[in-house]
Structures are given as structure tokens and as C-alpha cells.
Amino acid sequence: MKEQKLEFKSEVFNPKHIFECGQCFRWNLEKDGNYVGIVRKNVIKVQKTENKITIISFGEDDLPKLCEDYFDQQRDYQEIQKKLGNVDQYLKNSIAYGKGIRILKQDLWEVIISFLISANNNIPRIKGIIERISKAYGEKIQWNEKDYYCFPSPEELQKASIQQLRELGLGFRDKRVYEVTKMVVSGKINLEELKNNQNTNEVRKKLEELPGVGPKVADCILLFGMQRFEVFPVDVWVRRVMNELYLKQQEEKVKNEEIQELAKRKYKNLAGIAQQYLFYWKREIS
DNA sequence: ATGCAGGCGCGCA
DNA sequence: TGCGCGCCTGCA
Numbered sequence: 001m002k003e004q005k006l007e008f009k010s011e012v013f014n015p016k017h018i019f020e021c022g023q024c025f026r027w028n029l030e031k032d033g034n035y036v037g038i039v040r041k042n043v044i045k046v047q048k049t050e051n052k053i054t055i056i057s058f059g060e061d062d063l064p065k066l067c068e069d070y071f072d073q074q075r076d077y078q079e080i081q082k083k084l085g086n087v088d089q090y091l092k093n094s095i096a097y098g099k100g101i102r103i104l105k106q107d108l109w110e111v112i113i114s115f116l117i118s119a120n121n122n123i124p125r126i127k128g129i130i131e132r133i134s135k136a137y138g139e140k141i142q143w144n145e146k147d148y149y150c151f152p153s154p155e156e157l158q159k160a161s162i163q164q165l166r167e168l169g170l171g172f173r174d175k176r177v178y179e180v181t182k183m184v185v186s187g188k189i190n191l192e193e194l195k196n197n198q199n200t201n202e203v204r205k206k207l208e209e210l211p212g213v214g215p216k217v218a219d220c221i222l223l224f225g226m227q228r229f230e231v232f233p234v235d236v237w238v239r240r241v242m243n244e245l246y247l248k249q250q251e252e253k254v255k256n257e258e259i260q261e262l263a264k265r266k267y268k269n270l271a272g273i274a275q276q277y278l279f280y281w282k283r284e285i286s
Numbered sequence: 287a288t289g290c291a292g293g294c295g296c297g298c299a
Numbered sequence: 300t301g302c303g304c305g306c307c308t309g310c311a
Contacts, residue, residue: 022292115292123293125309164305176294214294235292277294 001141004063006055012077013053015046021101021280023224025114025127026134026151038134039070039126040107043141043148056224058143072105072227084274087266088243091274094281101276103227108191111225116176116212116218125169127233132168136160153223161175183210200228215256223272232263232271241282 015035018028027037034047042059044066057063067073081099085092099230113133116127130151137152139159158181165174183189189210200222205220219233234237234256243251244260246266260271267274 106292119293120289120291120306121293122309125291128309166307169308172294172305173307216293220292232290237292283292 001056001060003143004057004058006063006067007052008055008073009052010073012081012100012102013048013071015048015053017098017101017280018104021044021098021276022123022283023276024104024106025123025130027138029270037147038150039066041139041141041150043068043143057142072102072104077102080270080273084267084270084277087274091267091277094277097284098277098280101222101273101280103229103273103276104162105227106224107151108195108221108225109154112180112191112207112213112221113151113157113177113209115217115224116180116210117170117173119176119212119214119217121173127167133157133160134167136164136168139160152209154181157181158185158273173212176210177213180213180244183257195226200231202229223275229272230269232260232267232275234259235279237279237282238275243276 018027019029019035019037027035028037031046031163032047032229033094034045036043036045040059040061042061042063045056047054047056047211053192055063055067057066060111080121082097085095108127114126114130117129128246133151134149134151138150138155140150141148141150157177158180160178161170162178165177170177172206180189184191190207192201195204203226204218207213208215213221215234219231222228222231223233234242237256239251240255241258242255242262243249246262247254247258262270263274
């Protein structure tokens with residue numbers, strides 16, 4: 001455990017847009033305007049000034065390596081923004097609005113549990129539940145007189161009974177989280193193997209065998225936990241924005257498959273990133 | 287204060 | 300295969 005500091009310049013790195021575009025649940029805005037989050041077994045503070053990003057960490061990982069991986073720093077987001085901006089004016093506008101979004105390389109296990117909890121739920125509540133799960137079953141890190149809690153490993157989370165999960169406020173999702181945890185710990189599902197399988201449709205099928213994982217949650221896991229950027233998760237906001245921009249139909253009549261086909265046709269293998277810009281833009285202006 | 291929020295799973299045609 | 304509905308809970 002040690003404190004580290006790292007500074008870098010980046011044209012495509014906006015903390016607010018990265019942490020509030022709906023991809024992650026463990027980052028919080030502090031009073032001083034910085035974001036603080038838990039990544040693996042590290043507390044990370046991110047501050048942005050006019051021309052540089054400063055990261056301060058306290059934890060067990062080497063900070064430059066952690067940042068390069070977690071923030072996916074070697075990926076050329078300039079190029080991505082350029083490509084997507086050329087699709088049409090709608091994308092150009094939403095990119096201008098959410099400039100600096102990056103897809104984080106989050107831990108697959110944490111992503112699976114987080115998006116199980118997201119079903120029929122809202123973001124403040126999802127964040128609260130994940131915080132309480134971490135506090136109850138994850139490792140504690142003390143830094144500057146404050147306590148932070150890591151997201152529990154599968155083995156740690158297995159200590160929770162369905163009843164105990166219910167008491168943490170999961171509601172009907174308690175059984176789903178319990179079952180999926182058991183499947184991971186027992187090896188019935190192998191996350192590494194899943195991640196290494198480059199056939200995205202095959203992986204999606206396997207994910208949907210998990211209790212609580214339907215099309216939407218599976219797509220979020222593929223995009224946020226496995227960097228499958230061609231995947232386009234459709235939730236009510238994305239439905240709404242895609243229908244308003246392109247389809248202009250009676251909203252109940254539009255099928256999710258139709259929206260996904262449209263997204264694939266327009267955004268190709270960057271549909272997932274396009275989804276983030278559109279989702280963020282629509283959420284923030286509504 | 288009912289309806290809704292980033293769905294899923296079930297039962298029924 | 301394709302619907303419609305119920306479900307925990309907190310918040311506007």
C-alpha cells in the first residue's frame with residue numbers, strides 16, 4: 001500500500017463524462033470537484049485542470065500500469081471520435097457534448113454483478129447497493145482517515161446468504177446475485193475463458209444462461225466488461241433517442257432488434273461507443 | 287402519492 | 300415465438 005501520483009495530458013479524457021455516462025457505479029464527485037473511485041484494490045482520485053489530468057492513488061497496484069489498463073490509454077479515441085463524428089450530424093453533436101468519454105476497462109466480475117443489480121433499477125439506488133455490498137464483504141482500505149471498500153471477490157461475496165443480500169436492499173435481485181456468485185466460485189462458469197472467446201455471439205449466449213442476465217444486461221457486460229465495442233445495449237433512453245433521431249415511429253412499436261440493426265448499419269464496429277455518447281447526451285439534456 | 291427506474295422470468299396463447 | 304404481467308425498493 002502506497003500513495004502514488006501521476007500526471008498526463010490527454011485530449012480525450014473528461015472525468016465528468018467518463019464517470020457519469022452510465023458505465024460505472026463506484027466513482028463519486030467530491031466537494032472539491034475531483035472524482036474518487038475504487039479500482040481493484042486501490043483508491044483513485046482524479047483531478048482535471050485546464051491542461052492536464054492528475055491521478056493520485058492509494059493501493060497495491062503500480063499506478064502508471066493501472067491507468068494505462070483501466071483508462072485504456074493506448075487506444076486512439078481521437079480517431080474514434082473522428083470516425084463517429086463523420087457518421088452524421090447527430091453523432092457529431094452528441095460527441096461535442098460528451099467530448100472525452102472513454103470506455104473503462106473494468107473488472108468483468110464486478111461488471112456482471114453491477115449490471116445484474118441494474119435490472120429495473122435507477123442509478124442512485126444501484127450505486128447504494130454496490131456500496132453496501134462492498135462495505136459488507138469487500139476489503140477495507142484506510143486512507144487519510146477515511147474508509148474505502150473494494151468490490152468483493154466471488155469468494156468473498158459467496159459468504160452472503162440470499163437473506164443477507166435482501167437486507168442490503170437488492171430486492172428480487174438477491175437470488176440472482178447469489179446464484180451467479182455460486183456459479184462463478186464453483187467454476188460452472190469460467191470468466192477468463194469467456195473473456196478470451198472472441199466470438200461475441202457465443203459469449204452473449206453463455207451470459208444469457210446466467211439467472212438475471214437478459215439481452216440488455218448481457219450487452220452491457222460485453223461492452224463494459226469485455227470491450228466488445230460493436231455491441232449496442234438498448235435501454236429505454238437509447239430507445240427513445242434512436243427513435244427520435246432516426247425512426248420517428250410510435251415508440252412502443254419499435255423493436256430493440258430494429259434499433260440494433262440500425263446502429264450496426266450506421267456505427268459499424270463502434271456502435272457501443274456511439275451508444276455512450278447518445279445515452280449521455282440524452283440523459284443530461286432531459 | 288402512484289408511477290417509474292438502465293429488465294428478467296414466468297405463464298399463457 | 301410472442302406477448303403481458305409481477306416483482307423489491309426508493310424517489311419524485
